[in-house]
Structures are given as C-alpha cells and as structure tokens.
C-alpha cells in the first residue's frame with residue numbers, strides 16, 4: 092500500500108494522513124464517457140476507497156478516440172460503460188471497491204445513488220442531469236464538481252452548497268434544448284478532456300483531503316485549440332437562487348420532471364424537454380448533417396442515424412423511433428439534440 096502511493100504521500104498537500112482520508116472516502120461519478128472514465132481512472136489510481144460509477148450507455152467504437160479507459164473488446168461486446176470501467180479498475184487497483192450502476196440518473200434514483208457519498212463528480216453530457224445533480228447536492232449539502240467539454244472547449248466549477256455559488260446561481264436556466272453543440276454534432280478532441288478532468292480530479296482530491304483553501308473557487312474555461320483560458324469569479328451564493336437560496340428542489344419531485352414516455356406499439360419513445368423552446372431547424376440541421384441523414388420543413392426535422400430516427404418538433408419535443416427504451420431515447424436526445 093505504502094509503495095503504491097509513495098509518490099503521492101510524498102506530495103505535501105496529501106501526505107500519509109491525506110492518503111488515509113482518500114482510502115476512507117466514497118465518490119460518485121455520474122456519467123462514464125470521456126470525462127467520467129478519466130475521472131474514474133485517476134481517482135482509482137489515487138486510492139479513493141470507494142467509487143460508485145453510474146452510466147446509461149454502452150461502449151461504441153466512436154468512443155475509443157478519447158475514452159481511454161475502454162478497449163476495442165469492450166466496444167465489440169457493447170459492454171455497458173459502468174461495467175467496462177469497473178472491470179478495468181479492478182485490474183489497475185484491486186485494493187479499492189468499485190460499484191458499477193447501469194442506469195439513467197433521474198429524480199427517482201439520484202438521492203439513493205448519493206447515499207454515503209463524500210463528493211459527486213460530473214461526467215455527464217447534458218444539462219438536465221447537471222441541474223438534477225445540483226438540486227440533489229444542494230439539498231444534501233454534498234460538494235459536486237461540474238465539468239463539460241465539446242470540440243476543443245471545456246469548463247469546470249466546484250460547487251460547495253451554501254459556501255459557493257451553485258450551478259443555478261450562475262446559469263438560472265439550462266440552455267434551451269437544441270441550442271448548443273454536442274460531442275456527437277460538433278466533435279471533440281481528447282486533450283480538452285484531459286484538461287477538464289485534471290482540474291475536476293484535483294478539486295476532488297483537495298476536498299477529500301481537507302485542502303479546501305486550495306480550491307480554485309472559479310468558473311474555469313479552456314480552449315486548447317484557440318489557446319485561451321480564463322477564470323471567472325462566480326460570486327457568492329445568491330439569496331434569490333431558486334435552488335440554494337430558496338431551497339426549491341422541484342427537479343427531485345417526480346411530477347415536474349416526467350419528460351419521457353414510451354409510445355406503445357410504435358417502437359418509439361417521446362421526449363419532451365422540461366422547458367419548451369422554439370427550435371431553429373436550419374441551425375440544428377447544419378449541426379446534424381455530418382452525423383446522419385437530415386431533412387426538415389417548417390413543422391418538423393427528421394434525422395436518421397444507424398437504426399434510429401429522431402423526429403424533432405418546433406417546441407423541441409421529439410419522437411425517437413427504433414427503441415422502446417426510455418434510457419436509450421434520452422441518451423440519443425442528449426447526444427444529438429442536446430439538453
């Protein structure tokens with residue numbers, strides 16, 4: 092044990108005591124794509140005692156360019172990412188516990204998943220889940236580390252409920268559906284993943300070892316292609332923030348968050364975004380045309396990729412054909428339409 096962590100124990104910020112604290116800690120990683128798998132590997136190697144990894148997707152060949160935890164074999168077997176990650180972690184550090192959960196994180200399970208968790212790390216690809224994480228973490232006073240990456244751009248911020256601004260203090264509402272590029276429409280290069288995940292993991296190590304004075308305390312943005320980075324001061328928690336100021340945790344209540352429905356007998360699922368919006372079809376079509384076949388008129392846009400067909404209406408409601416699994420449909424919606 093000492094040999095394995097000797098260089099990390101030598102590091103002044105951690106030491107023997109910090110290493111013991113890491114071993115006694117439990118971290119929840121939500122989403123195990125590029126960011127999540129990098130976080131999982133780093134935290135496992137660092138000796139965090141327990142990792143709970145939740146993901147709804149399976150490994151595909153298009154992941155391998157940046158999701159360094161996974162292998163061609165995982166993609167051939169279409170293994171769920173949480174399971175594939177847990178398998179690899181067992182080989183690189185058998186002394187820690189890894190719990191793989193194959194699930195769509197939503198209002199019905201997020202609080203349960205956070206049970207006995209010290210820090211939550213964001214490895215998701217969509218804002219709906221991030222606002223849900225924000226609600227749950229503020230409610231239970233658990234620190235979470237936001238992170239996102241697309242193209243060559245990335246962003247991260249550490250949220251300590253009631254000590255720092257929360258996600259909703261800064262961005263009151265999630266960007267409307269279909270308004271932003273995603274990795275499946277704009278692409279992504281691996282180095283930005285390493286940058287964002289490096290900052291996220293460093294923040295987790297600081298929190299777990301009690302080095303909160305070293306947290307960066309900002310909204311950090313990077314672009315590894317345009318060679319830009321900046322730190323934005325997020326300010327103090329806002330007293331008028333719906334989540335951390337007013338304690339309104341609507342997203343955790345089932346009624347307000349029912350956005351997906353299986354359309355019986357049609358091999359299709361309907362996804363309705365929580366906040367209706369008005370979609371610019373030509374902009375969305377331009378983003379999608381490199382990823383599949385796309386056609387639109389003034390009423391709807393139709394996008395075909397592999398065995399799936401997504402029909403998107405003006406208000407961002409979509410029907411995803413080719414599946415009757417809500418999890419699969421939500422995953423496709425997040426990847427191609429973006430929430």
Ligand SMILES: [Zn+2]
Nearest residue numbers: 257260332335
């Ligand atoms: Zn807030």
